[in-house]
Amino acid sequence: MQKNSEAPFLLDEERLENIRRVVLELVASRGLEGVTVDAIAAAARVSKQTLYKTWRTKSALIRDVVRMISHGAHLGDPGDLGSLREELWLILESATGILQTNRRLIVALLDGAQRDPDIMSIMRRDTRDKYRESLQRPLKRAIARGDISPETDLNLIADVALPVLLHRAILDDVLDEEMVKTLLDDVLMNLVIRPGRSKD
Template sequence: MPKPNDARGPGRPRSERARRAVLTAARELLTDRGLPGLSVDDIAARAGVSKNTIYRWWPTKAAVLMDAFTDAFSGRMEAPADGDALTRLRTGVRRVAQLMNTPDARRPFVALVAAAQHDPELAAALRERFINSRRAEVSRLIATGIGNGQLPADLDTDVIIDLIYGALYYRLLVSGAQIDPAYADRLIDALAPILQTSTQ
């Protein structure tokens, strides 16, 4: 089944150039203006496409905005494919912290999360197009670590993810305290007694 943002009208294959223009326009407008008042008309005008073109590919403005964010930044948050589980987890968390320490990623993400508190469609898009995929990636990493004996067999994956990313997003969205790779290291070091097996 195609993803929502892959929907295409009959006989109208997606133009990659137009798609990139729409995502770039949405990202620039979100950064320049913030979310309030931003419309599909604004995005279409900046991208040089019709509003109908956008709606052929994305069901809502929220879906456009989330794809604009994930298209630009999700790949920069991924943990490396090689190495032991704890090192991969540490590197992945450091990458998230480094990215969220840059205004280009931090400002649109904070705007999206804030607006999602009052916009059910945007909240759903945030979960489906960003949070769920991030959790799934880290869950697979932890499952692999448990399977090969690098992480404890009784590790509660959901709680570990909540502890790590809850701490990062608390600083990002609530306290405003510094978030950077050094903080990511302190966070993983604090959890090391839970994440290490008895043989380590």
């Protein structure tokens, strides 16, 4: 791993992963503000000195962990199935699963991002933008197939879908198959412009 002011460079990968896992568990249970270096060291069974030699500050450690989960929480691509609806359905199902599994962690990170511009930047760049790209791929394929019009606003569809799911996850509201079906069929598919249909 390349050395810089924030990246770990002293510990082996197994110990690094253990520390990061501990940080995630503490953030999910206590929120960012409630996580201390003492608590991390105790739970990970390492010394504070080891942590400070690897990450110069608690903020640097937190940002490293946020980057890790942002890179890991990707929706993937179902590939060209010949059906825009089916491809979007699979992506929305994947997003719903991630949000349900990590709800408490996501709430804590969003709260912390309001006070830490670096965390906000990481979440915007590595999480929101990647989710947007994942939803746009099926739309671009549908345009290439001639199934939908190039005038379809790809950003709008992505920016409607993800906040709806995120909002329900934050409020611990229902995120089930019926809800995803309603979002897809009654909202997103109605934002798609069919060939020959005007944007207006």
